[in-house]
Amino acid sequence: MSSAHDALELELRLIPGVRIVGFGERNGVFLVQVGVAADVDEYELRHRATAVAAAHLDEPHVVEVVGEGGREGERVRVLAVIVLPDLEVEVHLAKGGLRTIGRRRSGDEVSAAVGSVLEALVALGLDVPFTPGWSGPLPDPSGQAIAVSLEATSDASVRWGVAVGPSPAEAAVRATLDALNRHLAANRPPA
Structure with missing residues (x-):
């Protein structure tokens, strides 16, 4: 070191x-x-x-x-990220005993992945008062780091997330969840 x-x-x-x-x-x-x-x-x-x-x-x-995190099973988990033809991305998420799928088509797989995550989180019953902002690759040697910004619908605040993944779509999914980590920890799906 x-x-x-x-x-x-x-x-x-x-x-x-x-x-x-x-x-x-x-x-x-x-x-x-x-x-x-x-x-x-x-x-x-x-x-x-x-x-x-x-x-x-x-x-x-x-x-x-x-973070130290909450109880096991309460964190949103990524089960699968599938890039379909025509730049459509399907994201499978779980929280506790609930599972859902978000699907979005966009001009690029990173934007589609961000939209798919937001759709899936809403389907899990979570309040997600954010819309996609900027997203794209970061200049790193691996070429696998993706940054995502999410804009709050209630004020001018912006959340940022960064992640690395085996594909741009999976990195974007993880970066989106990174941006929402604290917000999601405060939300609980309906019983």
């Missing part, structure tokens, strides 16, 4: 609520994992940790904030 990585770890550990910091590499991208306490605003901490990482790293990197 370099001195830049040591300095990054020390600065990240100074952020209130950070419990653990880890590093790795995935598909040629430096991975910064930040484990946080349950009562931390993960969305705000992600922005702060991303700024700290950008100040210390010259290499392509992704910051993942990992």
Whole structure:
């Protein structure tokens, strides 16, 4: 580990609520994992940790904030991502004992994947007051990192998510869920 990585770890550990910091590499991208306490605003901490990482790293990197999480089965899980002909993407999601499918056709598979996730979340009975904003690939050596922005329907706030996946569509699905992580944790599907 370099001195830049040591300095990054020390600065990240100074952020209130950070419990653990880890590093790795995935598909040629430096991975910064930040484990946080349950009562931390993960969305705000992600922005702060991303700024700290950008100040210390010259290499392509992704910051993942990992919360303590809720009870098993309450987190939205990706079961399958299928790219169909004509740039239609089908996303299979589950939360608890519920499963659903979202399907959307768009001008590109990344946009279709984002729309499919939002459709599937609504079908799970979750309140998702967001519309797709910008989405697209990030300039990283693997070419597999996708960023997604979601615009709130009630105000001018924007949520961002970044993820890497085996395909652009799957990375977009995971980035969309990353953007909605804290919002979804507060939602419960109907009993």
